Each structure stands twice: as C-alpha cells, then as structure tokens.
Amino acid sequence: MGLFKKWFGKEKNQNEEMNEFQHSEEQNEASIEEVLETEDENTESANPEDFQDTDEEEEEAVKADDFENNEENLVSEDIDIDYAPETDYVSESDEGISEEIDQETNEEGIEETTEENPKPKVGFFAKLVKGLTKTRSNIMDGIDQVLKSFKKIDEELFEELEEALIMADIGVETTLKIINELRVKVKEQKITEASELKRLLIDEISTLLEQGDHEIHIDESPTVILVIGVNGVGKTTTIGKLAHHMKQQNKKVLLAAADTFRAAAIDQLEVWGNRAGVDVIRHQENSDPAAVIFDAVQAAKSRKIDVLICDTAGRLHNKKNLMEELRKIFRVISREYPEARKEVLLVLDATTGQNALQQVKLFKEVADITGIILTKLDGTAKGGIIIPINSEMNIPVKYIGVGEGIDDLQPFNPKEFANALFAEENNDSL
Numbered sequence: 001m002g003l004f005k006k007w008f009g010k011e012k013n014q015n016e017e018m019n020e021f022q023h024s025e026e027q028n029e030a031s032i033e034e035v036l037e038t039e040d041e042n043t044e045s046a047n048p049e050d051f052q053d054t055d056e057e058e059e060e061a062v063k064a065d066d067f068e069n070n071e072e073n074l075v076s077e078d079i080d081i082d083y084a085p086e087t088d089y090v091s092e093s094d095e096g097i098s099e100e101i102d103q104e105t106n107e108e109g110i111e112e113t114t115e116e117n118p119k120p121k122v123g124f125f126a127k128l129v130k131g132l133t134k135t136r137s138n139i140m141d142g143i144d145q146v147l148k149s150f151k152k153i154d155e156e157l158f159e160e161l162e163e164a165l166i167m168a169d170i171g172v173e174t175t176l177k178i179i180n181e182l183r184v185k186v187k188e189q190k191i192t193e194a195s196e197l198k199r200l201l202i203d204e205i206s207t208l209l210e211q212g213d214h215e216i217h218i219d220e221s222p223t224v225i226l227v228i229g230v231n232g233v234g235k236t237t238t239i240g241k242l243a244h245h246m247k248q249q250n251k252k253v254l255l256a257a258a259d260t261f262r263a264a265a266i267d268q269l270e271v272w273g274n275r276a277g278v279d280v281i282r283h284q285e286n287s288d289p290a291a292v293i294f295d296a297v298q299a300a301k302s303r304k305i306d307v308l309i310c311d312t313a314g315r316l317h318n319k320k321n322l323m324e325e326l327r328k329i330f331r332v333i334s335r336e337y338p339e340a341r342k343e344v345l346l347v348l349d350a351t352t353g354q355n356a357l358q359q360v361k362l363f364k365e366v367a368d369i370t371g372i373i374l375t376k377l378d379g380t381a382k383g384g385i386i387i388p389i390n391s392e393m394n395i396p397v398k399y400i401g402v403g404e405g406i407d408d409l410q411p412f413n414p415k416e417f418a419n420a421l422f423a424e425e426n427n428d429s430l
Helices: 002-008 014-041 054-070 072-087 092-116 123-131 133-149 155-167 172-189 194-209 235-248 265-276 289-302 316-336 355-364 383-392 414-421 423-429
Strands: 223-228 253-257 279-281 307-311 341-349 371-375 397-401 409-411
Touching: 123 133, 123 414, 133 155, 133 194, 133 383, 133 414, 155 172, 155 194, 172 194, 172 383, 194 383, 194 414, 223 235, 223 316, 235 253, 235 265, 235 307, 235 371, 235 397, 235 409, 253 265, 253 289, 265 279, 279 289, 289 307, 289 316, 316 355, 341 355, 355 383, 371 383, 383 397, 414 423
Parallel strands: 223 307, 223 341, 253 279, 253 307, 341 371, 371 397
Antiparallel strands: 397 409
C-alpha cells in the first residue's frame, strides 16, 4: 500500500513518521466526529452518495486506510451503527410503518394508473362485447351474407335465413320460431326490402333472451343454491366466483363441498373459498354428500348465513345414483332449512354448443332446475346457444362467465347481452 510505504518505508526518518502519525490521528478524530455528527442530525436519511467526492478520491482512500490501521474497531462500529438500520435491521414498529407506506404507495400507484388509463364504468359490458366477438361473427356473418344476396323478401330468403340461424347454434326449434315471427311482422309492417329484415331479426332475438326471471332473489330470505353440472364445465370454479359475487353484495356466504367422489374437488373448492374469503364445510373424500349438506345447513343457521352454496357430484353417466343422491340432499334441505329459498343452478359450458341442450334435457330428469349459469362465453363462436337454452328449455339464464378472473362471472342482463351481441349493428344504425 502506497501510504504504508510513505509512513514506514526505509526512506522515511523517525521524525517524519511521528509527524505523519500525529497528523493521521488528527484526521481520524475529525473524521469520527464528522460521522457521529452526521448520525445525530439525520440517521434515517443517510445516503452513501452524499459522502462521496469524486475530486478527493485519494484523500478518502487515505482516511479509509487510516481507519483500518489505527481505529479499525471503533470506525467499524460507527459504520455499522450508521448504515445497519437502513439495510439489515427493521424493528417491529418499522415493519408496520413500512407496510403503511407500501400500502399508501400502492394506492397512489393505483390512482395514478386509473387517471392515466381510466377504466370504463361498464367494464363488464366492454369485456362482454369483446368476448362475444366470435359469436357475433358466427351469427351475423351468415345473416348478412343471406340478406345481401336478396333484394326482395320471398320464401327462398326465409329458407336461406333459416339455414344460417341453425348453423349459428340457434337450434332448429328456436330458429323456426324466429322465422315464423319474421313472416308475421313482415306482413304486418308491409316490409318488402330484404335489408330491413335485419332490424326485425335483432329485435326478435332480443325478445327471446328477455323471457323468464333472470334474477336470484337473495334478499327475501336465507337462500340455498344447489349447483349441478357434469364434470369439466367449470362447476367448482363457478361456485367460487359466485361466492365472491355474493360477498361483494355484502352477503354472508358459506360453501358446502358435497362433491365428495371426484378427486381433488374438495381441495379445489377450498382454494376458491380462500380466494373469495368464504368458509367451506367439508368432510373426508367419499363421504355421504347428504351428510355434508346437513352439517352445512346447521352451520348456516347458527352463523346466520345469507347464502349457502352447495357443490354436487357431476356423474351424469350414473344417472340413477345421482338422482338418488340429489333427492337425499333435497330432503335434508327441506327438512332442516324449510324457511330458506331454494335455487338449483345448472352450469353449462358454452363451447359445447348444441351438446349443452342435451345436458339440460338430461339434468331436467334429475332435478327441478331454476336457472342456468353459462360459462366460457369468451373466445367461443357457439355463444348463440344461450338463445335456445332460454327459449326452448324455458329455463332462464341467470349468470354468464366471460373470463377466468374472479370478477368475470356476472348476473345475466338480457338487454345488456343483446346490446353486446349486436354491438356493431347497433353502432352502425346510430
């Protein structure tokens, strides 16, 4: 080290060594006092960059070497005291403060993001419009192609339009109903131009979607919602989202894991219960589902729960056992919770198209279905299946799902859905 040679090298005499040593001690004392004064004035805001001076790098190196050789222990302790609170050690009170600061920072960041990229008030509607893009294209492209091929309205036009609607997953029965209504309105309104049929068609589909009671009345009394559906349609996931939605309405919600035969169904429901902040009543795997429901009902009554949502098995291939299982569950609920309002919601996967209608018919033999939850509407071209489900089966759609997020399940609003389904056509007509 250069400084060491200057002090203790053979070329230095004893007087020079003593003078430089004394000078070094004075520098050490001055430096230590400076560090201590800085610590007293502002220990929390100490910044290592404030103590760096690029023009005096050699002098700082000399001071550092002096500390190392003469006051190593003392300076080391001073440095630890000065910087440790900022880098290595956080007290309990500091942790609380840090959490508050982080929370405030996050909130500020959210506010700034909201101001820079404000979310539309109808966020779910915007997501619905986007999610129905393929369905809209599947329905309207065929209709537009037919209407552009004809100038005047005749029987051949109706036949072509009928085929286009069936191909768009509207279903045969519902399509015939729509075509018959169009014929009547064309005569009543004396319409002759093929292009004018489009407005009538949109109005008729919107009317079909509005049929039935699409609300779940959870304000009248305690409500028990029994959720049924085949495995793979997203039944358990839907229950978690439904619980979250109910809780957002300030309802006390409880879940019952009565699908005891499917591997991991209970654990999956618990995961979603944790996400939604809702308790789950569970038994061991392969337990009696009716016993789970019994315990869940007792818990719901003692805790004064507003909504009890029950998961059930989806083994439709074993229809007799499933039917008996559901009957036992219904008996338990009716006997133990007679004052509660009952809902039986069937979960359907929109991507299955016409197969969803078959599932409705089969489950109607097993249970008295009061409503439909149609999931996975986003990204599928088969969303038109919602129209025949609502009209042919006489079972109202009560919830729809347009994404994987916990907020992506919302109550079905027929007018809003029709506006989203025909968004481009409505905009063109403005």
